Amino acid sequence: MNACRPHRELLSALLDGALAPAERERLQAHLDQCPACREALDELRRTLDLIKGLEPVSPPPWLAERILERVRDAPRPPTALQRLLTLAARPPLQAASLLLVCLAGYLALRVSGPRNIVAEPGPPPAAPAVQESFRPPPPARPRSARRAEPSPPPAADAAPAPEAKVGTQHPAARSEAGQDMAGKAAGAAWAPAPLAYRLGPRDPEGAGARVEAALRGAGATILAPPGRRSLSARVPAAALPALLRQLEALGSLAGPRPGPADISGEDVVVALTW
């Protein structure tokens, strides 16, 4: 049987007529004298007949239509030029995206950085805004703080004050304010412009605590959590002179000194940095 093995491996090729003439002659010579190999060849031939007898199936009528439907529904393949452009455009696009992300991050950090002044328009005072008559000069403050400040509507009887431009408002908000002003009487409620002060404390380390203590002593309401070197507070108008004296005792204080006649409301908003 082992002697037959190399010949058996050639039987398949013999049936296909795929043997070289010399190889075929050698195999034929072996088959002439080996009944077992002749029997194996016969079985292989019948096997092949059975395999080739497997009838082909016909495609169902819907198959071609289904294929073409799927081809139609499939997204169009990109042309060679499109592929090339995509490849060529990829690095610049990636670089541009990275740059954009970095820029957005930088801007976000700048905008939400250390808040020097937390100036939120508090509940409107009962009295109308009177601060226009003693508007303080705008202190040098970060842009973010300036943007956050509410600006008072210009007084109808006063010349436009320069600081009215400092507090920028969204156009929609301005328009709303205009309508509000038109619809209300002179005593309408408006958030007062904060009185901005800059304190040069003799003891910078303990300045924060002392300022807070002075404000609380004056019955002020701190409007937002104080920053490291800034805060804003609503102060009863009557307590303002005493508060300013206390602050002056802490160091040099730059800012407006409104007299009692300048204040007609019950509260004023004080923005303080040091």
Next chain:
Amino acid sequence: MGTFPARDRSNDLRSGADEESDDAELVAACRNGDPDAFGILVRRHQKTMLNLALRMVGNFEEACEVVQDAFLAAHRGLPGFRGEARFSTWLTAITLNQARNRLAALASRRRNEAFSLDAPIETARGPVFPDPPSGSPGQLELMERQALRLRVEGCVQALPVAFREVLVLRDLQERSYEEIGALLKVREGTVKSRLSRAREGVKDCLKRPPGVL
């Protein structure tokens, strides 16, 4: 960018060389945006591809899916088809690839499915439900032929994929050794030896009781 002549070329009687050049023309027309050209190619080659897929995956429905996927992949790949091989050879390679993928997916699905005792027996022509035989001679002969066919199909299906594809390509699709070698990226000697082992494998299978050889 002219449209390909509308007559049904898929049923024309042509020599292999004619069909080859005709396929090349159709492929060029497809690439130039002719919407009808690919339809002609589909109708011309779907039967060959379906039978190839059927003998590879052993199930008619699955084979139809394989053929759809293969033509879809071919359409997607047409812009990159350089015409170094014949279109039919290229399409056959794609179909074989899709069939292998489908077999792998089916094998994975079967591993995760519980075995059912009363499920129908899957064959190449669909599920078979046992039916009591009729007493008429015509029916008996028909059943014997059907049993033999099922047996041969089962033996072909039992071959490992690497041997089955050579056997299907040679004995059912009548491809040359050279083309099979090119399709499977193996040498002709390897094709010969795989084919010999595949045929011997089917022969041994058919000799097992109840033997039909």
